[in-house]
Amino acid sequence: MSSxxxxxxxxxxxxxxxxxxxxxxxxxxxRFPGKAAENGGGAFMIPYVCALLLLGxxxxxxxxxxxxxxxxxxxxxxxxxxxxxxxxxxxxYLGVLGVLIPLGVYFYYVLIESWCLGYMFKYLSGGIGIxxxxxxxxxxxxxxAVHGQFTGSGADGxxxxxxxxxxxxxxVPFLITVLANVYxxxxxxxxxxxxxxKWAMPAMAVIALIVLARxxxxxxxxxxxxxxxxxxxxxxxxPHWDKLGNPSAWMAAxxxxxxSLSVGFGVIINYASYLKKKDDVVLSGLTAAATNEYFEVAxxxxxxxxxxxVFLGMSLTTLPGGTFGMGFQTLPVVFAHMPLGNMIGALxxxxxxxxxxxxxxxxxxxxxxxxxxxxxISRKAAVTLVVAISLIGNAYVMYFSKDLTxxxxxDSWVGEFFIVVLALVQALVFGWIFxxxxxxxxxxxxxxxxxxxxFEFIIKYVSPAFLIWMLVNFCIDEHSLPAxxxxxxxxxxxxxxxxxxxxxxxxxxxxxxIGEKRWRAAGLDVDGKHPAKD
Amino acid sequence: xxxxxxxxxxxxxxxxxxxxxxxxxxxxxxxxSVGSVVFLVLWCFYRVLTAPPDDxxxxxxxxxxx
Numbered sequence: 262m263s264s265x266x267x268x269x270x271x272x273x274x275x276x277x278x279x280x281x282x283x284x285x286x287x288x289x290x291x292r293f294p295g296k297a298a299e300n301g302g303g304a305f306m307i308p309y310v311c312a313l314l315l316l317g318x319x320x321x322x323x324x325x326x327x328x329x330x331x332x333x334x335x336x337x338x339x340x341x342x343x344x345x346x347x348x349x350x351x352x353x354y355l356g357v358l359g360v361l362i363p364l365g366v367y368f369y370y371v372l373i374e375s376w377c378l379g380y381m382f383k384y385l386s387g388g389i390g391i392x393x394x395x396x397x398x399x400x401x402x403x404x405x406a407v408h409g410q411f412t413g414s415g416a417d418g419x420x421x422x423x424x425x426x427x428x429x430x431x432x433v434p435f436l437i438t439v440l441a442n443v444y445x446x447x448x449x450x451x452x453x454x455x456x457x458x459k460w461a462m463p464a465m466a467v468i469a470l471i472v473l474a475r476x477x478x479x480x481x482x483x484x485x486x487x488x489x490x491x492x493x494x495x496x497x498x499x500p501h502w503d504k505l506g507n508p509s510a511w512m513a514a515x516x517x518x519x520x521s522l523s524v525g526f527g528v529i530i531n532y533a534s535y536l537k538k539k540d541d542v543v544l545s546g547l548t549a550a551a552t553n554e555y556f557e558v559a560x561x562x563x564x565x566x567x568x569x570x571v572f573l574g575m576s577l578t579t580l581p582g583g584t585f586g587m588g589f590q591t592l593p594v595v596f597a598h599m600p601l602g603n604m605i606g607a608l609x610x611x612x613x614x615x616x617x618x619x620x621x622x623x624x625x626x627x628x629x630x631x632x633x634x635x636x637x638i639s640r641k642a643a644v645t646l647v648v649a650i651s652l653i654g655n656a657y658v659m660y661f662s663k664d665l666t667x668x669x670x671x672d673s674w675v676g677e678f679f680i681v682v683l684a685l686v687q688a689l690v691f692g693w694i695f696x697x698x699x700x701x702x703x704x705x706x707x708x709x710x711x712x713x714x715x716f717e718f719i720i721k722y723v724s725p726a727f728l729i730w731m732l733v734n735f736c737i738d739e740h741s742l743p744a745x746x747x748x749x750x751x752x753x754x755x756x757x758x759x760x761x762x763x764x765x766x767x768x769x770x771x772x773x774x775i776g777e778k779r780w781r782a783a784g785l786d787v788d789g790k791h792p793a794k795d
Numbered sequence: 796x797x798x799x800x801x802x803x804x805x806x807x808x809x810x811x812x813x814x815x816x817x818x819x820x821x822x823x824x825x826x827x828s829v830g831s832v833v834f835l836v837l838w839c840f841y842r843v844l845t846a847p848p849d850d851x852x853x854x855x856x857x858x859x860x861x
Contacts, residue, residue: 274843303824487814495817498825541846548839555836559829575812709846 268450270535275455277545280532281552282458282619284523285465287373289557290613291588293517294565298497300513301504306558308505308514315727317518318550319720320684321529322712323691325542326704328533333793335785337534338631339527340773345789347690353777353787357769358683359527360631363624365675365762366526368654369668370624371438374617376411376589377610378434383407384596384607391597397573401580404593408585413662420659431659439652441618446625447644450535454622461615462552468612469560475605476568485574493570496577497562512734515727520676522553523623525684531627538793539707547710556616565592572598588613625651631769635776650768657761661754670758673745678735685728692721695789 270276297305331342339359343352383389389407391400411431413419420431445453481489504510519525533542565587569577572595581590596606625647633643661667691700697717704712735741748755780787 273846277843303821303828306824306828491817492814494825495815495821498828499815499818499821500824544839544842544846548836548843551832551836551839554832558832562825562829575814578812709842 268535269537270540271451271455273540273545275451275459276532276536276540277548277552278458278462279455279619279623280523280529280545280549282462283526283528283532283623284521284549284553284620285462285556286521286616286620287377287584287588287613288517288521289553289616290469290561290565291584293521293557293561294497295583295587296513296517297562298566300507300510301501302496303498304500304502304505305510305514308511309517312511312515312518312727313550313554315719315723316515316684317522317524318547319716319724320524320688321522321546321550322543322704322716323687323700323720324524324529325533325546326700327687327691327695328530329536329538329540329542329706330703330793331530332534332536333538334789336634336780337531338634338776339530339627340631340769341634341776341780341787342530342534343686343690344777344787346695347686348694348789350777350788352686352690352694354770354773355683355686357766357773358679358686359530360628360769361527361762361766362525362675362679362683363527363626364628364651364654365671365679365765367621367624367628367651369658369671370617371442371621371651371655372431372435372659372668374614374621375431375435375438376408377614377617378438379411379431380589380593381607381610381614382434384603384610388597388603388606389593391594393597397576397580397594400594400597401590404590405581407593408589411589412585412665413659414665415663417661417663419662435655435659438618438621439648439655442621442625443644443648445622446629446648447641449640450626454626457622458619461619465556465612465615465619468608468615469556469564472605472609472612473560473564475599475601476564476571479568479571479599481571488571488574490567490571493567494563496570496575497566508734509738512731512738515731516677519680519684521557522550523620525680525687527627527683528623530687531630532623534630541707541709543704543712544709568592568599569595631776632772635772635779637779654761654765661757663754666752666754667758667761670745670748670755671762673741674759674762678742678745681728681731681735685725685732688720688725688728692725697721 270279297303297309301307327342327346331337331345334342334345336342336345338356340353340356343356343359344350346352347355380389389404391403393400395403409415411420413421413431423430423432445457447453448456477490479490523529529546536542566577569580569587569591573580573591577591580594581587592609593606596602596609599605628650629640629643629647632638632646633640636643638646658668658671691697697720700720701712701717736743745755749759750756777787
């Protein structure tokens with residue numbers, strides 16, 4: 262097995278599909294439609310497109326360019342690359358967030374991935390036990406109970422209770438999911454991640470089209486003629502202009518773009534570091550973003566709520582929403598009513614599993630590259646160490662499952678707040694320290710597409726201002742930072758989760774210090790004082 | 796990709812809202828949004844797949860070993 266320093270992408274299409282695979286996840290199919298319907302329907306697309314143009318695409322280009330530049334300096338980890346781009350220690354240690362975020366999110370994301378696999382097994386073996394003729398409330402209660410078995414939200418350690426049978430717990434799907442992730446990671450960048458994404462992404466597209474065709478041709482029940490496909494689309498797409506006056510709609514749109522595109526996540530910068538000097542980053546970055554938008558808007562925007570509406574009508578508004586609620590509590594009720602529901606349910610959860618595993622793979626690779634780079638150990642040893650660390654994190658989230666407090670706390674701090682902080686750091690480093698003119702010139706090396714000049718202004722001024730506005734909102738919104746901080750004083754599980762994150766940060770900072778010594782001893786341009794060579 | 800727990804236990808609305816049929820502006824948003832992303836992704840992949848192959852093979856330095 263070669264070291265991360267010798268790894269290369271096999272093809273241009275491969276790296277695009279790997280980055281797109283990292284971006285396309287559960288949020289595209291489950292979170293986007295709910296956020297859109299809740300924040301203005303079709304009108305939500307206005308702040309959404311603004312966020313895409315002012316944050317998602319320009320910051321994506323900046324990350325691709327920084328990653329490739331860092332790779333030419335011999336670096337593949339966010340701390341090292343940020344140190345080079347930001348010319349010093351502050352940027353380097355802030356770059357630790359580029360390892361913490363994917364690793365921290367992986368701690369719980371792989372569990373959600375396992376739920377998808379577990380649900381698929383259940384649908385393949387006869388469904389999840391919802392009786393179509395029962396009252397909707399009873400059906401939702403059944404699906405919520407099944408979901409509770411997988412999450413273990415009733416009590417700490419509940420997922421380790423095997424009394425309900427192997428296919429009613431998280432353990433078997435979790436083991437399969439972890440083994441699949443480790444195997445693909447161990448196979449390396451080109452042989453594992455790229456090869457897998459090259460068939461998983463087209464497979465996901467085909468399955469999504471099959472499910473979309475099924476949803477758009479759903480028959481209307483003569484007893485409820487108003488619950489038809491067109492009215493289902495209306496529920497999602499009719500604009501509600503009044504919502505646009507509320508800053509929360511704009512925050513929701515920016516948040517959706519962020520989390521969906523994996524911008525400020527630490528993944529793109531790592532993936533791009535394996536590119537060659539004249540490998541295109543502009544068209545590749547745009548293509549990866551466009552692929553993500555295709556799955557989000559064209560698939561997520563047409564499938565999820567439409568299907569739910571046809572079977573549940575406006576009672577849909579009274580059922581669990583959000584990613585978990587929609588995906589694992591409400592949609593199973595829909596599948597129970599749908600002709601060939603078990604087959605469609607199995608296909609749907611297999612597609613979600615593919616979406617999730619292409620994302621989770623990308624979450625371990627940055628940590629793997631960082632451990633190799635900082636310590637100099639072999640890839641095999643690094644994989645072993647990273648898998649051990651991630652298993653500790655998985656076990657922690659899995660065992661302390663009561664009310665999903667630990668999962669929610671890590672998601673809030675790492676998966677929401679730190680992402681915006683890292684994106685701001687990256688925008689400032691790229692636009693102000695490295696220099697926007699130099700950055701755009703770097704992006705244009707080998708580019709198949711020119712970045713319009715307006716994006717120089719956007720990356721330097723608009724994106725940082727937008728991100729600062731988001732951080733201010735985080736700080737003043739009573740449901741965000743103030744609530745999370747208050748929870749630390751009131752809830753022991755939340756406090757321990759934050760301490761756990763703190764321990765991981767300390768570990769990564771120590772590794773960065775060790776790495777810095779090694780990099781300096783090796784004569785590398787750690788502080789980016791010299792131009793990159795070929 | 797995240798903010799997974801938001802609305803996990805959101806308070807349920809007491810009464811379902813009335814059904815509103817699709818409006819022309821609703822169709823416009825749907826067609827413009829879906830059409831735009833489909834066009835963009837097709838155009839991007841067309842550009843990627845028809846671009847000439849890279850002729851620059853530049854390996855990054857391997858000073859760190861490992």
